[in-house]
Amino acid sequence: MNVLVIGGTGTTGSLLAKLLPHARVGTRKPVRDGQVRFDWDVPATFGTALDGVDRVYLIPPVGVADPAPVVESFLVRARLVRRVVLLSSSAVPESATGMGALPALVRTMPEWAVLRPSWFMQNFTGDHAVAAGVRDGEIVTATGDGRIGFVDAADIAAVAARALTDPLPHNTDHLITGPEALSYADAAAIITELTGRPVAHRSVSTEELTGRLATWLPPEFAVILAKLDEDIRGGAEDRVTSTVLDVTGRPPRSFRDFFRGFLS
Numbered sequence: 001m002n003v004l005v006i007g008g009t010g011t012t013g014s015l016l017a018k019l020l021p022h023a024r025v026g027t028r029k030p031v032r033d034g035q036v037r038f039d040w041d042v043p044a045t046f047g048t049a050l051d052g053v054d055r056v057y058l059i060p061p062v063g064v065a066d067p068a069p070v071v072e073s074f075l076v077r078a079r080l081v082r083r084v085v086l087l088s089s090s091a092v093p094e095s096a097t098g099m100g101a102l103p104a105l106v107r108t109m110p111e112w113a114v115l116r117p118s119w120f121m122q123n124f125t126g127d128h129a130v131a132a133g134v135r136d137g138e139i140v141t142a143t144g145d146g147r148i149g150f151v152d153a154a155d156i157a158a159v160a161a162r163a164l165t166d167p168l169p170h171n172t173d174h175l176i177t178g179p180e181a182l183s184y185a186d187a188a189a190i191i192t193e194l195t196g197r198p199v200a201h202r203s204v205s206t207e208e209l210t211g212r213l214a215t216w217l218p219p220e221f222a223v224i225l226a227k228l229d230e231d232i233r234g235g236a237e238d239r240v241t242s243t244v245l246d247v248t249g250r251p252p253r254s255f256r257d258f259f260r261g262f263l264s
């Protein structure tokens with residue numbers, strides 16, 4: 001089997017590439033053996049990236065309001081691909097356009113799986129706005145006391161690896177969470193305890209968050225992201241699933257273990 005990992009340098013893709021060392025890593029700037037140029041903005045890169053490939057981990061173009069047309073044109077080119085595993089999100093319902101239109105496209109492939117992870121634990125580390133809040137001592141959201149089944153991207157990658165390589169195709173959606181639903185205040189308390197440095201959570205109104213996000217994001221994305229926080233405040237992400245255990249045979253990592261690992 002020959003796997004192409006789109007977004008293979010990113011949060012889930014890089015972890016998946018470690019689990020599948022023979023996979024081809026798609027990146028806009030290939031520098032190493034095993035990497036191939038792949039750019040959603042340059043369809044001419046699709047053919048070479050797909051050459052000899054029969055399975056694809058598909059991360060849609062990031063920050064594109066309606067990725068369906070370009071993803072569809074990619075899948076049309078992927079005639080020899082048997083199996084596609086799409087990274088979607090627990091917060092994206094099926095729809096006629098936008099991100100929500102992608103699962104229907106992927107289901108046209110002979111074999112498929114749609115991953116719907118909840119929020120990544122990695123948002124608390126690295127470049128994400130929540131991570132900046134951790135560093136500043138105050139995480140600002142519009143989530144109130146709403147809880148989220150934060151999941152380690154390594155667990156998402158483990159589910160993806162099984163969905164790509166299991167002899168039988170999964171042909172289903174996988175709603176993926178960590179082992180517990182936590183509010184941002186809960187997560188901040190765990191970080192405070194582990195680091196000894198106070199980190200608090202401050203919940204603001206949806207409108208205030210929209211304004212804050214719009215200082216560094218396109219206004220339409222600021223609205224979308226703030227609305228997701230509002231949904232969390234209403235309980236939309238307050239759930240846990242057994243997907244990681246069911247698919248990989250081992251339980252998902254807790255937030256405490258994840259952050260302890262990050263610190264070590």
Ligand SMILES: NC(=O)c1ccc[n+]([C@@H]2O[C@H](COP(=O)([O-])OP(=O)(O)OC[C@H]3O[C@@H](n4cnc5c(N)ncnc54)[C@H](OP(=O)(O)O)[C@@H]3O)[C@@H](O)[C@H]2O)c1
Pocket residue numbers: 006007008009010011012013026027028029038039040041059060061062087088089090117118119120123
């Ligand atoms: N963060 C969360 O809590 C969360 C929760 C659920 C779902 N998700 C989903 O996860 C996905 C990505 O998450 P992320 O923020 O962690 O991103 P990411 O996977 O870390 O990074 C984006 C990846 O996409 C590649 N990329 C960027 N622009 C590209 C282009 N034009 N063509 C081809 N590849 C391109 C980058 O590779 P190069 O720079 O090497 O080209 C990089 O590997 C999103 O679809 C999001 O909806 C996120």
